[in-house]
Amino acid sequence: MSDARRPGVVVDTMVVSWLHDDRPNQLADRYRLIIGWEPVVLAFPTVIELRDGALQAGWGELRRRRLGRRMSEFSVGQPDDEMITACAKLRLRCRQAGHALGDRVHDGGPLDRGNRYPPRPDPHLPRRDLHRRTWPSSHHRHRLAARRARSGAPPGRPSPSFWPCRPPRLEVEAGPLSLAGPGVVSRRG
Amino acid sequence: MSTVEEPEEPTVGVYPPVEALMRARPLPPLDHLVVENVTDDEWKAFQGALAEA
Numbered sequence: 001m002s003d004a005r006r007p008g009v010v011v012d013t014m015v016v017s018w019l020h021d022d023r024p025n026q027l028a029d030r031y032r033l034i035i036g037w038e039p040v041v042l043a044f045p046t047v048i049e050l051r052d053g054a055l056q057a058g059w060g061e062l063r064r065r066r067l068g069r070r071m072s073e074f075s076v077g078q079p080d081d082e083m084i085t086a087c088a089k090l091r092l093r094c095r096q097a098g099h100a101l102g103d104r105v106h107d108g109g110p111l112d113r114g115n116r117y118p119p120r121p122d123p124h125l126p127r128r129d130l131h132r133r134t135w136p137s138s139h140h141r142h143r144l145a146a147r148r149a150r151s152g153a154p155p156g157r158p159s160p161s162f163w164p165c166r167p168p169r170l171e172v173e174a175g176p177l178s179l180a181g182p183g184v185v186s187r188r189g
Numbered sequence: 190m191s192t193v194e195e196p197e198e199p200t201v202g203v204y205p206p207v208e209a210l211m212r213a214r215p216l217p218p219l220d221h222l223v224v225e226n227v228t229d230d231e232w233k234a235f236q237g238a239l240a241e242a
Contacts, residue, residue: 005214008210008213013239014236014239015241017233017235017236017239018222019216019219019222020222020223021223021224021227021230021232022219022223023229029210030240031214032200033216035215035216036215037215037216038215039210039213039214040213040215040216041209041210041213042201044203047201049239050239052238053235053236053238053239054232054234054235054238055218056238057234057236057237058231058234059231059232063224063226063231065198065199066224066225067224068198068199068200068201069225070221070222070223071201072199072200072201072202073214073217073222074201074213075202075204075209075210075213075214076201076202076204076209077203077204077205077206077210078203078204078205078206078209079206080205080206082206083206125196140207164202176224183233
């Protein structure tokens with residue numbers, strides 16, 4: 001594989017958190033398979049959320065250091081001007097396409113994209129499997145349910161603007177990077 | 190595990206997008222990622238905090 005087209009996977013906060021635990025977790029196993037041998041990048045909001053989560057959970061210093069040591073295994077991406085512009089464009093396209101990432105509930109979402117998503121699955125998978133594996137992710141359900149509970153909204157299916165039946169194909173170019181579909185970043189030649 | 194084994198505050202390497210991608214490696218083995226000795230309650234609280242983020 002040439003450097004000009006080296007893919008990578010930006011892994012979501014919830015997913016990477018599951019990878020830090022060895023309790024039986026089918027989702028973690030599934031995501032491990034989906035990620036495969038692709039190089040993994042974390043977005044900086046993910047590091048914030050993991051550190052903040054440990055503090056909120058009252059983890060002691062030793063456990064927080066262990067978590068930090070595990071996180072140090074990953075390369076963390078910081079945004080630059082091109083990335084910020086790309087995120088703005090991606091957000092606009094999401095909004096136009098009715099994709100959930102365009103909604104304010106996902107502020108910061110495009111920045112750590114595909115942080116929120118598994119990598120693009122095998123294109124030869126049946127379409128129903130492709131959708132099931134890419135959208136919506138379990139943490140979205142969890143987070144949206146929590147937000148709805150806090151706002152007093154009745155439980156149930158979120159509005160269509162939050163919950164499209166399938167993800168539109170989105171592709172944004174950011175300088176040398178290409179964000180193509182859920183969670184896949186590539187370096188363009 | 191004693192604190193002597195982890196004397197320094199761990200840091201992560203933060204890089205511009207292209208460099209982050211170039212430095213990225215595949216997932217480490219499970220035993221290199223697991224945070225040991227986290228109780229069920231601590232784990233539940235952690236997951237709860239992440240879900241609220």
